[in-house]
Amino acid sequence: GxxxxxxxxxxxxxxxxxxxxxxxxLDFQATTMFWYRQxxxxxxxxxxxxxEGSKATYxxxxxxxxxxxxxxxxxxxxxxxxxAHPEDSSFYICSARVRQKNTEAFFGQGxxxxxx
Amino acid sequence: xxxxEEDPQALSIQEGxxxxxxxxxxxxxxxLQWYRQNSGRGLVHLILIRSNEREKHSGRLRVxxxxxxxxxxxLITASRAADTASYFCAxxxxxxxxxxxxxxxxxxxx
Numbered sequence: 173g174x175x176x177x178x179x180x181x182x183x184x185x186x187x188x189x190x191x192x193x194x195x196x197x198l199d200f201q202a203t204t205m206f207w208y209r210q211x212x213x214x215x216x217x218x219x220x221x222x223x224e225g226s227k228a229t230y231x232x233x234x235x236x237x238x239x240x241x242x243x244x245x246x247x248x249x250x251x252x253x254x255x256a257h258p259e260d261s262s263f264y265i266c267s268a269r270v271r272q273k274n275t276e277a278f279f280g281q282g283x284x285x286x287x288x
Numbered sequence: 289x290x291x292x293e294e295d296p297q298a299l300s301i302q303e304g305x306x307x308x309x310x311x312x313x314x315x316x317x318x319x320l321q322w323y324r325q326n327s328g329r330g331l332v333h334l335i336l337i338r339s340n341e342r343e344k345h346s347g348r349l350r351v352x353x354x355x356x357x358x359x360x361x362x363l364i365t366a367s368r369a370a371d372t373a374s375y376f377c378a379x380x381x382x383x384x385x386x387x388x389x390x391x392x393x394x395x396x397x398x
Contacts, residue, residue, distance in 0.1 A: 178330070206385045208388075213393075215389060215391050216331075216376070216388045218385050218386075265330060265331065267385075267386065276321055276336050277321075277333075277378075277386050279323075279330050279331040279333075280330060281330040282328075282329065282330040282331075284328065
């Protein structure tokens with residue numbers, strides 16, 4: 173199957189700093205990528221849909237100024253958590269679908285963010 | 289809002305037994321997918337069943353889909369300790385993003 177690479181896998185940052193997470197589709201083009209957040213022992217909650225070359229679409233309750241999403245190319249989307257707070261500590265996972273194929277989505281390995 | 293609801297939320301079985309997990313969803317779908325997640329790790333795609341399919345097999349996995357009841361089940365036969373993980377169903381319609389259920393935490397005891 174297609175490969176989605178997410179980096180870093182784990183990051184610890186100080187409160188008030190910003191953290192950037194990258195999501196790359198390695199062997200396919202992804203017009204659309206999705207960002208999810210997962211708290212311990214809970215399911216994945218969709219945060220936003222990232223569209224190449226246009227603004228991301230955020231789910232209700234997700235602050236777009238806090239979670240900046242950039243999808244500058246067909247193989248890269250980034251999520252920047254700005255002015256991170258301890259409550260932002262979570263597991264962030266990106267997902268991508270093969271361009272023009274409405275089938276399974278492929279997921280990155282996830283990023284464990286801990287804000288201290 | 290989450291579309292899928294899995295039950296049970298947690299399941300503990302002995303190695304060699306079968307494990308059945310159920311999932312319900314609310315709206316019409318193009319397909320339904322099952323994923324596995326080991327603790328603190330990313331998601332692994334297990335199987336996809338399309339809305340016009342009723343049953344699908346992959347190795348020790350068997351998935352059913354009942355669109356009239358808006359439900360699906362995942363059966364893992366002859367379970368192994370390595371099957372211990374969380375299992376999620378996820379669905380989408382059209383080009384919408386995947387919406388995940390709450391998941392079932394499966395523990396297989398050796």
